[in-house]
Amino acid sequence: MNKTAQPTHTPLLILGAGPAGLAAALYAARADLEPIVLTGPALGGQVSITYTVENYPGFPEGVEGPDLVGRFQEQAEKFGARLVLDTATAADFRRRPFRVETTKTAYTADAVIIATGATAKQLGVPGEDDLIGMGVSYCATCDGHFFKGMDIMVVGGGDSALEEALFLTRYASSVTIVHRRDQLRAGALLQKRARSHPKIHFLMETVVTEILGDDMVEGVRLRHVVSGAEQERPTAGVFIFIGHHPNTDLFEGQIALDDQGYILTDKYTRTNIPGVFAAGEVADHRYRQVITSAGMGAAAAMEATHFLEDNERLS
């Protein structure tokens, strides 16, 4: 909107409001930095679309994803963090203070914590985009209950594909896992649980080439990768769990990324640019846990605090 106006200055700008961003905001607020958090398009991050989190320590009975994130947010705001419902559209880390443009305005900051997370990868086949929300899903927790008593498919062979497939058996009458290789990547225990589950079936060395249906998913076209044989199969839902894409497009060319696009940090969450830190799944494709992301967020805020204190002493 009014981009010519003077940008708002803050000592610390946090990009993203998932567990990493909100934990960073809590720690930074307690350090009196009054951080501004740009929530991005999805306040709460991926955990806010998770049904029950059973392994976040401190909640023996489990806690609902949106509830947990709400608690994070309340705690950060209590100590003076300011959450802004806005999304960064450009970042300039070549000048100081750093400058971040958003859809509504612009900010300058002495330090930045990037906690923009990761988003689910798509198959990129015909029918996929058109039928999102009409049977195509990337979130079993959000959409599973729409498929009560139906036959559905899960695409992928990693931990999350099998975990979600097992979860979906609570609703669906059958879950067929479609995987392009002849072996699953998932952990042995998960494989054992999935293979011995009466509702779960496997189609190995098979890919989805098209998702069929007019208003709703009605079926898929499949191809066997070895024989090339094609077939159509009826299904009411296609759940896609083939990995995540880190939300780092904005920083390309400025922040050092690995070959998959994740931000490279040292063990202190520092990026290649002094004063820019990264936490959570945007810099972690290995753990992807609420608590590991929160731990990284806390560490990033502590490092950012030290960075700002050192700057102050030198200036």
Add this chain to the structure above:
Amino acid sequence: MFQLNIGGSEQADSSKIYDLVVVGAGAAGLTSAIYASRDGWETLVLEKEASGGLAATTHLIENYPGFPEGIDGSELMEKFAEQAKRFGAQIVEFEEVTGLKKNTDGIFEIATTGATYKGRTVILATGSSPKHLGIPGEEEFANKGVSYCATCDGPLFKGQDVVVIGCGNSGLQEAQILLEYAKSVTFVEFLSYSIAEKVLQDRVVHHPKVKCYFSHMAVEIKGDDFVNAIVIKDRETGALKEIPTQGVFVYVGYRPYTDFVKGVVELDERGYILTDAHMHTNIPGVFAAGDVRSGNLAQVAVAVGDGAKAAIAVREYLQAQEK
């Protein structure tokens, strides 16, 4: 025979080979137990005292994400333990681990003051304990006015004058409970400033009950049956000053609890366990998590993250063995 069953829901079995033995039932160790037992691994947690670790001695934890109102450290750690037990982990309290060795068959033997347990993997999460000042009177008046835990002993000093040595995060954090009970709280800090979080400094240092001596060090604790004074020294002028006090709370840092693995697991020069970013020590099958790890940040949220990572490293190690 009547058996006192303190921690777990069943008796720990020294003939069994556990998938994972966690040494230390603090924030990191209990998190490892939550993750590993939820994965289906048979998990035993050994703890030399009551479970909860250092976090359980913290009066109010305000910066563990998920508890906007803050939570009492011991209550939070009870929740951790309950969560671990819910997924099947066994917790044995009041058994101190005295040694760790790897047998030729790759199984670890973990000797305690009570028994010897066997595990296919081990997570060391023994944390650290408060450092002592090493000055005259300190040992003599231990539990007679000298304390390392305001949460535990603070209420005993109701209406009295107390001294806190150390103005860092832990000193200020814990002084908050002293402010509730004591008549006055006097800080003695070695440095010329406090390195604590700003929010704590604002709350504590400027409190009307508080007085601070920066650039000072404690040199002697005096008393008869009980502490009645402390002698401090101005580090710039060398001048000595005696402050009457009934209690001395010591917060001058921590030392890692690693004596039992000296010569077995690689340590840094200060005695903390060296690991890579994925919690591996130099011995395959042995992992470390939390405050005992070299380069740790001494924060519950970070220790807990470590605990989860170590459990995931255990899963990878055990699954690789199964192939």
